[in-house]
Amino acid sequence: MYLIIDNTQNNNKLHGELEVPGDKSISHRACILGAISKGTTIIKGIAPGRDVNATKKCLERLGANIRNENKKTIFISSTLSEPENILDAENSGTTARLLLGLLSGLNLFSCITGDSSLNKRPMDRVINPLLELGKVVKSRNNNTLLPATVIPTSYDTKKTHIFTKIASAQVKSALLLASLNSTKNITITEPQITRDHTERILKFFGCNISSAKNSICNNITIYSKQISNLYGQTFDVPGDISSAAFLIGAGILVPNSQVRLNNVGLNPTRIGFLNILTKMGAEISITNKQVMSGEPRGNITAKYTQNINNIKLKKEDIPDAIDELPLLAVIATQAHGTTEITGAKELRFKESDRIQAIKTELKKMGAKIEELYDGLTVTGPTPLKGAEVNTYGDHRIAMALAIAGLIATGRTVIHSADCIDISYPSFQTDLQKLGASVE
Ligand SMILES: O=C(O)C1=C[C@@H](OP(=O)(O)O)[C@@H](O)[C@H](O)C1
Ligand SMILES: C=C(OP(=O)(O)O)C(=O)O
Numbered sequence: 001m002y003l004i005i006d007n008t009q010n011n012n013k014l015h016g017e018l019e020v021p022g023d024k025s026i027s028h029r030a031c032i033l034g035a036i037s038k039g040t041t042i043i044k045g046i047a048p049g050r051d052v053n054a055t056k057k058c059l060e061r062l063g064a065n066i067r068n069e070n071k072k073t074i075f076i077s078s079t080l081s082e083p084e085n086i087l088d089a090e091n092s093g094t095t096a097r098l099l100l101g102l103l104s105g106l107n108l109f110s111c112i113t114g115d116s117s118l119n120k121r122p123m124d125r126v127i128n129p130l131l132e133l134g135k136v137v138k139s140r141n142n143n144t145l146l147p148a149t150v151i152p153t154s155y156d157t158k159k160t161h162i163f164t165k166i167a168s169a170q171v172k173s174a175l176l177l178a179s180l181n182s183t184k185n186i187t188i189t190e191p192q193i194t195r196d197h198t199e200r201i202l203k204f205f206g207c208n209i210s211s212a213k214n215s216i217c218n219n220i221t222i223y224s225k226q227i228s229n230l231y232g233q234t235f236d237v238p239g240d241i242s243s244a245a246f247l248i249g250a251g252i253l254v255p256n257s258q259v260r261l262n263n264v265g266l267n268p269t270r271i272g273f274l275n276i277l278t279k280m281g282a283e284i285s286i287t288n289k290q291v292m293s294g295e296p297r298g299n300i301t302a303k304y305t306q307n308i309n310n311i312k313l314k315k316e317d318i319p320d321a322i323d324e325l326p327l328l329a330v331i332a333t334q335a336h337g338t339t340e341i342t343g344a345k346e347l348r349f350k351e352s353d354r355i356q357a358i359k360t361e362l363k364k365m366g367a368k369i370e371e372l373y374d375g376l377t378v379t380g381p382t383p384l385k386g387a388e389v390n391t392y393g394d395h396r397i398a399m400a401l402a403i404a405g406l407i408a409t410g411r412t413v414i415h416s417a418d419c420i421d422i423s424y425p426s427f428q429t430d431l432q433k434l435g436a437s438v439e
Helices: 024-036 050-061 093-106 124-133 169-179 197-204 241-253 272-279 319-332 345-349 354-364 395-407 417-422 427-433
Strands: 003-007 015-018 041-044 065-068 073-077 110-113 136-139 145-151 161-163 186-190 209-213 218-222 234-236 258-265 283-292 295-303 335-341 368-372 375-380 410-414
Touching: 003 395, 015 427, 024 041, 024 050, 024 073, 024 093, 024 169, 024 197, 024 234, 024 241, 050 065, 050 093, 050 417, 093 110, 093 124, 093 136, 093 145, 093 169, 124 136, 124 161, 124 169, 169 186, 169 197, 169 218, 197 209, 241 258, 241 272, 241 283, 241 295, 241 319, 241 395, 241 427, 272 283, 272 319, 319 335, 319 345, 319 354, 319 375, 319 395, 345 354, 354 368, 354 375, 354 395, 395 410, 395 417, 395 427
Parallel strands: 015 258, 041 234, 161 186
Antiparallel strands: 003 410, 041 073, 065 073, 110 145, 136 145, 186 218, 209 218, 258 295, 283 295, 335 375, 368 375
Protein backbone atom coordinates (compact mmCIF):
# COMPACT_ATOMS: atom_id res chain seq x y z
CA MET A 1 0.00 0.00 0.00
CA TYR A 2 1.14 3.55 -0.83
CA LEU A 3 0.52 6.66 1.19
CA ILE A 4 0.53 9.79 -0.94
CA ILE A 5 0.95 13.22 0.60
CA ASP A 6 -0.19 15.82 -1.87
CA ASN A 7 1.34 19.19 -1.21
CA THR A 8 1.17 20.53 -4.75
CA GLN A 9 -1.34 23.24 -3.67
CA ASN A 10 0.71 23.94 -0.54
CA ASN A 11 -2.51 24.05 1.50
CA ASN A 12 -1.96 21.33 4.06
CA LYS A 13 -2.81 23.41 7.13
CA LEU A 14 -3.87 21.21 10.09
CA HIS A 15 -6.64 22.34 12.43
CA GLY A 16 -8.87 20.73 15.03
CA GLU A 17 -8.86 18.29 17.89
CA LEU A 18 -9.09 14.52 18.28
CA GLU A 19 -8.17 11.54 20.45
CA VAL A 20 -5.38 9.30 19.20
CA PRO A 21 -5.70 5.53 19.78
CA GLY A 22 -4.74 3.93 23.08
CA ASP A 23 -1.12 3.58 24.17
CA LYS A 24 0.54 0.49 22.68
CA SER A 25 3.03 -0.11 25.52
CA ILE A 26 0.35 0.17 28.19
CA SER A 27 -2.14 -1.97 26.22
CA HIS A 28 0.32 -4.89 25.95
CA ARG A 29 0.81 -4.76 29.71
CA ALA A 30 -2.90 -4.41 30.50
CA CYS A 31 -3.63 -7.56 28.44
CA ILE A 32 -0.89 -9.50 30.20
CA LEU A 33 -1.97 -8.35 33.67
CA GLY A 34 -5.59 -9.14 32.81
CA ALA A 35 -4.54 -12.64 31.76
CA ILE A 36 -2.64 -13.46 34.97
CA SER A 37 -4.91 -11.81 37.55
CA LYS A 38 -7.79 -13.47 39.38
CA GLY A 39 -11.21 -12.59 38.02
CA THR A 40 -12.09 -10.42 35.06
CA THR A 41 -10.29 -7.36 33.76
CA ILE A 42 -11.98 -4.75 31.60
CA ILE A 43 -9.62 -2.78 29.38
CA LYS A 44 -11.02 0.47 27.97
CA GLY A 45 -9.33 2.37 25.15
CA ILE A 46 -7.11 -0.54 24.14
CA ALA A 47 -4.63 0.11 21.30
CA PRO A 48 -6.08 -1.13 17.99
CA GLY A 49 -2.82 -1.92 16.14
CA ARG A 50 -1.37 -5.23 14.97
CA ASP A 51 1.26 -5.38 17.76
CA VAL A 52 -1.28 -5.46 20.59
CA ASN A 53 -3.41 -7.91 18.59
CA ALA A 54 -0.36 -10.19 18.49
CA THR A 55 -0.17 -10.09 22.30
CA LYS A 56 -3.91 -10.84 22.53
CA LYS A 57 -3.57 -13.82 20.18
CA CYS A 58 -0.58 -15.22 22.10
CA LEU A 59 -2.51 -14.91 25.36
CA GLU A 60 -5.49 -16.70 23.76
CA ARG A 61 -3.15 -19.55 22.75
CA LEU A 62 -2.12 -19.68 26.41
CA GLY A 63 -5.75 -20.09 27.47
CA ALA A 64 -6.92 -16.51 27.97
CA ASN A 65 -10.57 -15.74 27.42
CA ILE A 66 -10.80 -12.44 25.54
CA ARG A 67 -14.12 -10.91 24.58
CA ASN A 68 -14.26 -7.77 22.46
CA GLU A 69 -17.10 -5.70 23.89
CA ASN A 70 -16.61 -3.11 21.16
CA LYS A 71 -13.65 -1.71 19.17
CA LYS A 72 -12.14 -0.08 22.24
CA THR A 73 -13.17 -2.30 25.17
CA ILE A 74 -12.21 -5.87 25.93
CA PHE A 75 -12.95 -8.28 28.79
CA ILE A 76 -10.20 -10.70 29.73
CA SER A 77 -10.04 -13.55 32.24
CA SER A 78 -8.02 -16.74 32.32
CA THR A 79 -5.92 -19.43 33.85
CA LEU A 80 -2.88 -19.74 31.63
CA SER A 81 -1.52 -23.15 30.68
CA GLU A 82 1.06 -24.70 28.37
CA PRO A 83 0.17 -23.71 24.80
CA GLU A 84 -0.48 -26.43 22.22
CA ASN A 85 1.33 -24.53 19.53
CA ILE A 86 3.98 -21.90 18.85
CA LEU A 87 3.27 -18.33 19.94
CA ASP A 88 3.66 -15.74 17.18
CA ALA A 89 4.73 -12.29 18.35
CA GLU A 90 4.61 -11.15 14.67
CA ASN A 91 6.37 -7.74 14.45
CA SER A 92 6.21 -6.88 18.14
CA GLY A 93 9.38 -6.77 20.23
CA THR A 94 7.36 -5.94 23.33
CA THR A 95 5.19 -9.06 22.89
CA ALA A 96 8.16 -11.39 22.43
CA ARG A 97 10.29 -10.02 25.24
CA LEU A 98 7.56 -9.57 27.84
CA LEU A 99 6.13 -13.02 27.15
CA LEU A 100 9.57 -14.65 27.40
CA GLY A 101 9.78 -13.20 30.89
CA LEU A 102 6.23 -14.06 31.88
CA LEU A 103 6.34 -17.63 30.59
CA SER A 104 9.66 -18.45 32.19
CA GLY A 105 8.26 -17.12 35.47
CA LEU A 106 5.16 -19.27 35.08
CA ASN A 107 7.33 -22.26 34.15
CA LEU A 108 5.30 -23.01 31.02
CA PHE A 109 6.94 -24.91 28.17
CA SER A 110 6.44 -22.62 25.19
CA CYS A 111 8.05 -21.50 21.97
CA ILE A 112 7.91 -17.91 20.68
CA THR A 113 8.66 -16.76 17.16
CA GLY A 114 8.12 -13.60 15.13
CA ASP A 115 8.11 -12.21 11.59
CA SER A 116 11.25 -11.72 9.50
CA SER A 117 11.98 -8.35 11.15
CA LEU A 118 11.46 -9.51 14.74
CA ASN A 119 13.47 -12.70 14.16
CA LYS A 120 16.50 -10.51 13.43
CA ARG A 121 16.17 -8.41 16.60
CA PRO A 122 18.32 -9.22 19.64
CA MET A 123 16.77 -11.45 22.29
CA ASP A 124 19.94 -12.18 24.29
CA ARG A 125 19.30 -8.93 26.18
CA VAL A 126 16.29 -10.70 27.77
CA ILE A 127 17.49 -14.29 27.69
CA ASN A 128 20.79 -13.64 29.50
CA PRO A 129 19.31 -11.98 32.59
CA LEU A 130 16.54 -14.62 32.65
CA LEU A 131 19.28 -17.28 32.78
CA GLU A 132 20.89 -15.32 35.63
CA LEU A 133 17.57 -15.54 37.49
CA GLY A 134 17.73 -19.31 37.05
CA LYS A 135 15.24 -19.66 34.19
CA VAL A 136 15.90 -21.97 31.25
CA VAL A 137 15.50 -20.47 27.79
CA LYS A 138 17.02 -21.83 24.58
CA SER A 139 16.99 -19.94 21.35
CA ARG A 140 18.39 -19.79 17.83
CA ASN A 141 21.83 -18.47 16.97
CA ASN A 142 23.50 -19.25 20.26
CA ASN A 143 20.67 -17.93 22.43
CA THR A 144 20.42 -14.56 20.68
CA LEU A 145 17.50 -14.73 18.22
CA LEU A 146 13.92 -15.97 17.98
CA PRO A 147 12.47 -18.57 17.87
CA ALA A 148 13.06 -19.09 21.59
CA THR A 149 11.83 -21.88 23.84
CA VAL A 150 11.06 -21.58 27.53
CA ILE A 151 11.77 -24.82 29.36
CA PRO A 152 10.21 -25.41 32.79
CA THR A 153 12.68 -25.86 35.62
CA SER A 154 12.39 -27.00 39.21
CA TYR A 155 15.17 -24.64 40.38
CA ASP A 156 14.15 -21.73 42.53
CA THR A 157 15.50 -18.27 41.80
CA LYS A 158 19.33 -18.26 41.53
CA LYS A 159 20.16 -14.58 41.80
CA THR A 160 17.99 -12.05 43.62
CA HIS A 161 19.62 -8.90 42.23
CA ILE A 162 19.93 -8.44 38.49
CA PHE A 163 21.72 -5.50 36.82
CA THR A 164 20.47 -4.91 33.29
CA LYS A 165 23.12 -3.74 30.82
CA ILE A 166 20.88 -1.87 28.40
CA ALA A 167 18.37 0.83 29.26
CA SER A 168 15.34 -1.08 28.01
CA ALA A 169 11.83 -1.14 29.44
CA GLN A 170 11.21 -4.42 27.63
CA VAL A 171 14.12 -6.10 29.40
CA LYS A 172 13.13 -4.66 32.79
CA SER A 173 9.51 -5.69 32.26
CA ALA A 174 10.45 -9.23 31.22
CA LEU A 175 12.40 -9.60 34.46
CA LEU A 176 9.60 -8.17 36.59
CA LEU A 177 7.08 -10.55 35.03
CA ALA A 178 9.53 -13.45 35.46
CA SER A 179 9.83 -12.57 39.16
CA LEU A 180 6.09 -12.60 39.95
CA ASN A 181 6.11 -16.26 40.97
CA SER A 182 9.43 -16.22 42.85
CA THR A 183 9.66 -17.31 46.48
CA LYS A 184 12.27 -14.56 47.03
CA ASN A 185 12.25 -10.78 46.75
CA ILE A 186 14.02 -9.72 43.54
CA THR A 187 15.69 -6.40 42.76
CA ILE A 188 16.32 -5.19 39.23
CA THR A 189 18.71 -2.32 38.63
CA GLU A 190 18.52 -0.54 35.30
CA PRO A 191 21.34 1.77 34.14
CA GLN A 192 18.93 4.58 33.20
CA ILE A 193 15.28 5.15 33.99
CA THR A 194 13.09 3.68 31.26
CA ARG A 195 9.32 3.79 30.81
CA ASP A 196 7.74 2.56 34.05
CA HIS A 197 4.34 1.32 32.82
CA THR A 198 4.98 -2.20 34.12
CA GLU A 199 5.74 -0.99 37.63
CA ARG A 200 2.64 1.23 37.62
CA ILE A 201 0.25 -1.39 36.28
CA LEU A 202 1.59 -4.11 38.59
CA LYS A 203 0.85 -1.79 41.52
CA PHE A 204 -2.59 -0.98 40.12
CA PHE A 205 -3.45 -4.69 40.01
CA GLY A 206 -2.31 -5.22 43.62
CA CYS A 207 1.38 -6.13 43.41
CA ASN A 208 3.80 -5.13 46.16
CA ILE A 209 6.62 -3.44 44.25
CA SER A 210 8.84 -0.49 45.11
CA SER A 211 11.33 1.61 43.20
CA ALA A 212 14.17 3.84 44.30
CA LYS A 213 15.53 6.15 41.64
CA ASN A 214 18.75 8.12 41.90
CA SER A 215 20.70 10.14 39.38
CA ILE A 216 22.70 7.10 38.20
CA CYS A 217 20.29 4.17 38.15
CA ASN A 218 16.87 2.84 39.08
CA ASN A 219 16.32 -0.04 41.53
CA ILE A 220 13.02 -1.87 41.46
CA THR A 221 12.17 -4.50 44.04
CA ILE A 222 9.34 -6.94 43.56
CA TYR A 223 8.39 -8.91 46.63
CA SER A 224 7.96 -12.69 46.69
CA LYS A 225 4.93 -14.53 45.30
CA GLN A 226 3.15 -11.42 44.11
CA ILE A 227 1.25 -13.32 41.45
CA SER A 228 -1.31 -14.30 44.08
CA ASN A 229 -1.94 -10.62 44.93
CA LEU A 230 -3.10 -9.70 41.41
CA TYR A 231 -6.83 -9.07 40.98
CA GLY A 232 -8.71 -8.12 37.81
CA GLN A 233 -9.42 -4.40 37.41
CA THR A 234 -11.16 -1.95 35.15
CA PHE A 235 -8.26 -0.28 33.40
CA ASP A 236 -8.44 2.83 31.23
CA VAL A 237 -5.64 3.19 28.65
CA PRO A 238 -4.62 6.79 27.80
CA GLY A 239 -3.96 7.90 24.22
CA ASP A 240 -0.55 7.00 22.84
CA ILE A 241 1.96 9.84 23.15
CA SER A 242 4.10 8.09 20.52
CA SER A 243 1.21 8.29 18.02
CA ALA A 244 0.18 11.80 19.10
CA ALA A 245 3.81 12.84 18.48
CA PHE A 246 3.31 12.68 14.70
CA LEU A 247 0.32 15.03 14.83
CA ILE A 248 2.17 17.31 17.24
CA GLY A 249 5.10 17.37 14.80
CA ALA A 250 2.72 18.23 11.96
CA GLY A 251 1.08 20.97 14.05
CA ILE A 252 4.45 22.60 14.72
CA LEU A 253 5.89 22.29 11.22
CA VAL A 254 2.98 23.03 8.88
CA PRO A 255 2.35 26.81 8.55
CA ASN A 256 -0.80 28.14 10.25
CA SER A 257 -1.63 24.87 12.00
CA GLN A 258 -2.98 24.29 15.46
CA VAL A 259 -3.99 20.86 16.75
CA ARG A 260 -5.24 19.57 20.09
CA LEU A 261 -4.86 15.94 21.08
CA ASN A 262 -7.07 14.97 23.99
CA ASN A 263 -6.50 12.38 26.72
CA VAL A 264 -2.90 11.58 25.79
CA GLY A 265 -0.64 9.68 28.20
CA LEU A 266 1.80 12.01 29.95
CA ASN A 267 3.81 9.54 31.98
CA PRO A 268 7.05 11.40 32.91
CA THR A 269 9.11 8.51 31.48
CA ARG A 270 7.49 8.99 28.06
CA ILE A 271 7.37 12.76 27.51
CA GLY A 272 10.98 13.34 26.45
CA PHE A 273 9.77 14.39 22.99
CA LEU A 274 7.55 17.14 24.45
CA ASN A 275 10.39 18.39 26.67
CA ILE A 276 12.83 18.40 23.74
CA LEU A 277 10.40 20.31 21.50
CA THR A 278 9.78 22.86 24.24
CA LYS A 279 13.55 23.38 24.56
CA MET A 280 13.71 23.86 20.78
CA GLY A 281 11.19 26.67 21.15
CA ALA A 282 8.09 24.90 19.83
CA GLU A 283 4.69 26.17 21.00
CA ILE A 284 3.23 23.32 23.02
CA SER A 285 0.84 23.53 25.95
CA ILE A 286 -0.81 20.98 28.21
CA THR A 287 -4.22 21.28 29.88
CA ASN A 288 -6.61 19.11 31.86
CA LYS A 289 -3.92 16.98 33.52
CA GLN A 290 -5.22 14.06 35.57
CA VAL A 291 -4.29 10.54 36.65
CA MET A 292 -6.45 7.50 35.82
CA SER A 293 -5.55 3.82 36.23
CA GLY A 294 -2.20 4.93 37.66
CA GLU A 295 -1.16 6.79 34.48
CA PRO A 296 -1.05 10.59 34.02
CA ARG A 297 -2.78 12.05 30.99
CA GLY A 298 -3.96 15.36 29.57
CA ASN A 299 -4.67 17.42 26.44
CA ILE A 300 -1.76 18.61 24.29
CA THR A 301 -2.00 21.63 22.00
CA ALA A 302 0.69 22.17 19.36
CA LYS A 303 0.88 25.34 17.27
CA TYR A 304 2.85 26.18 14.15
CA THR A 305 6.17 27.65 15.27
CA GLN A 306 8.13 29.64 12.72
CA ASN A 307 11.47 29.62 14.51
CA ILE A 308 12.65 26.34 15.97
CA ASN A 309 16.18 25.99 17.34
CA ASN A 310 18.55 23.07 17.06
CA ILE A 311 19.28 20.82 20.04
CA LYS A 312 22.05 18.46 21.17
CA LEU A 313 20.84 15.19 22.69
CA LYS A 314 23.02 12.78 24.65
CA LYS A 315 22.58 9.29 26.07
CA GLU A 316 20.61 10.55 29.10
CA ASP A 317 18.03 12.23 26.83
CA ILE A 318 17.27 9.10 24.82
CA PRO A 319 15.12 6.55 26.73
CA ASP A 320 12.08 8.79 27.30
CA ALA A 321 12.03 9.86 23.63
CA ILE A 322 13.36 6.72 21.92
CA ASP A 323 10.41 6.03 19.59
CA GLU A 324 10.05 9.69 18.61
CA LEU A 325 13.64 10.15 17.38
CA PRO A 326 12.98 9.46 13.65
CA LEU A 327 10.27 12.14 13.81
CA LEU A 328 12.62 14.46 15.67
CA ALA A 329 15.05 14.11 12.77
CA VAL A 330 12.27 15.38 10.47
CA ILE A 331 11.60 18.33 12.79
CA ALA A 332 15.34 19.07 12.97
CA THR A 333 15.40 19.65 9.20
CA GLN A 334 13.41 22.83 9.92
CA ALA A 335 15.39 23.94 13.00
CA HIS A 336 18.09 26.60 12.86
CA GLY A 337 21.54 25.07 13.20
CA THR A 338 22.80 21.52 13.58
CA THR A 339 20.86 19.10 15.77
CA GLU A 340 22.90 16.24 17.19
CA ILE A 341 21.39 13.00 18.46
CA THR A 342 24.00 10.79 20.15
CA GLY A 343 23.86 7.84 22.57
CA ALA A 344 20.99 6.39 20.54
CA LYS A 345 22.52 3.19 19.15
CA GLU A 346 19.37 1.36 20.29
CA LEU A 347 17.64 2.86 17.25
CA ARG A 348 19.52 0.34 15.13
CA PHE A 349 17.71 -2.58 16.84
CA LYS A 350 14.11 -1.58 16.24
CA GLU A 351 11.73 -2.75 13.49
CA SER A 352 14.39 -1.37 11.12
CA ASP A 353 17.77 0.26 11.62
CA ARG A 354 16.08 3.59 12.25
CA ILE A 355 19.31 5.61 12.02
CA GLN A 356 20.06 4.34 8.55
CA ALA A 357 16.44 4.31 7.40
CA ILE A 358 15.57 7.90 8.30
CA LYS A 359 18.91 9.21 7.02
CA THR A 360 18.54 7.48 3.64
CA GLU A 361 14.94 8.51 3.07
CA LEU A 362 15.19 12.11 4.31
CA LYS A 363 18.24 12.61 2.09
CA LYS A 364 15.99 11.72 -0.88
CA MET A 365 13.80 14.64 0.21
CA GLY A 366 16.75 17.04 0.30
CA ALA A 367 17.56 16.96 4.03
CA LYS A 368 21.07 17.63 5.30
CA ILE A 369 21.32 14.59 7.52
CA GLU A 370 24.30 12.41 8.42
CA GLU A 371 24.66 9.13 10.24
CA LEU A 372 26.75 8.64 13.40
CA TYR A 373 27.37 5.16 14.79
CA ASP A 374 25.04 6.02 17.68
CA GLY A 375 22.82 8.72 16.20
CA LEU A 376 22.35 11.44 13.63
CA THR A 377 23.23 15.03 12.80
CA VAL A 378 20.68 17.17 10.98
CA THR A 379 21.32 20.72 9.73
CA GLY A 380 18.53 23.15 9.01
CA PRO A 381 16.45 24.87 8.07
CA THR A 382 16.32 23.06 4.73
CA PRO A 383 13.34 23.09 2.37
CA LEU A 384 12.22 19.51 1.70
CA LYS A 385 11.02 18.27 -1.67
CA GLY A 386 8.51 15.50 -2.35
CA ALA A 387 10.04 12.14 -3.28
CA GLU A 388 9.35 8.40 -3.53
CA VAL A 389 10.43 6.98 -0.19
CA ASN A 390 10.55 3.61 1.57
CA THR A 391 9.48 2.55 5.05
CA TYR A 392 11.63 -0.59 5.57
CA GLY A 393 8.38 -2.08 6.94
CA ASP A 394 8.74 0.18 9.97
CA HIS A 395 5.65 2.07 11.17
CA ARG A 396 7.59 4.88 12.86
CA ILE A 397 9.66 5.53 9.71
CA ALA A 398 6.50 5.53 7.58
CA MET A 399 4.73 8.10 9.78
CA ALA A 400 7.82 10.29 10.21
CA LEU A 401 8.14 10.45 6.41
CA ALA A 402 4.45 11.33 6.09
CA ILE A 403 5.04 14.37 8.32
CA ALA A 404 8.07 15.29 6.19
CA GLY A 405 5.75 15.01 3.17
CA LEU A 406 3.37 17.56 4.67
CA ILE A 407 6.06 20.26 4.49
CA ALA A 408 7.75 19.11 1.29
CA THR A 409 7.04 20.70 -2.07
CA GLY A 410 4.98 18.56 -4.48
CA ARG A 411 3.97 14.95 -3.85
CA THR A 412 5.54 12.43 -1.52
CA VAL A 413 4.85 8.78 -2.22
CA ILE A 414 5.49 6.45 0.71
CA HIS A 415 5.88 2.82 -0.41
CA SER A 416 4.90 -0.12 1.84
CA ALA A 417 2.97 2.10 4.21
CA ASP A 418 0.70 -0.70 5.47
CA CYS A 419 3.11 -1.13 8.40
CA ILE A 420 1.45 1.95 9.93
CA ASP A 421 -1.23 -0.50 11.15
CA ILE A 422 1.31 -1.86 13.64
CA SER A 423 0.61 1.02 16.01
CA TYR A 424 -1.74 3.59 14.43
CA PRO A 425 -4.28 2.16 11.95
CA SER A 426 -6.28 5.42 11.83
CA PHE A 427 -3.22 7.61 11.11
CA GLN A 428 -4.35 8.52 7.60
CA THR A 429 -7.96 9.27 8.56
CA ASP A 430 -6.83 11.28 11.61
CA LEU A 431 -4.58 13.41 9.38
CA GLN A 432 -7.49 13.86 6.98
CA LYS A 433 -9.80 14.88 9.86
CA LEU A 434 -7.31 17.61 10.73
CA GLY A 435 -7.33 18.83 7.13
CA ALA A 436 -4.30 17.18 5.52
CA SER A 437 -4.36 15.88 1.98
CA VAL A 438 -3.30 12.25 2.39
CA GLU A 439 -4.47 9.48 0.05
O1 LIG B 1 8.48 -1.56 26.84
C1 LIG B 1 7.92 -1.08 25.84
O2 LIG B 1 6.69 -1.09 25.68
C2 LIG B 1 8.78 -0.46 24.81
C3 LIG B 1 10.08 -0.14 25.11
C4 LIG B 1 11.02 0.44 24.15
O3 LIG B 1 11.88 -0.57 23.66
P1 LIG B 1 13.21 -1.04 24.44
O4 LIG B 1 12.81 -1.70 25.70
O5 LIG B 1 13.88 -1.98 23.48
O6 LIG B 1 13.99 0.21 24.69
C5 LIG B 1 10.28 1.06 22.96
O7 LIG B 1 11.20 1.40 21.96
C6 LIG B 1 9.21 0.16 22.42
O8 LIG B 1 8.51 0.81 21.39
C7 LIG B 1 8.20 -0.20 23.49
C1 LIG C 1 10.15 -0.39 18.85
C2 LIG C 1 8.82 -0.46 18.84
O1 LIG C 1 8.07 -1.54 19.25
P1 LIG C 1 8.49 -3.04 19.58
O2 LIG C 1 9.89 -3.03 20.14
O3 LIG C 1 7.47 -3.52 20.53
O4 LIG C 1 8.44 -3.81 18.28
C3 LIG C 1 8.02 0.71 18.43
O5 LIG C 1 6.79 0.61 18.50
O6 LIG C 1 8.57 1.73 17.99
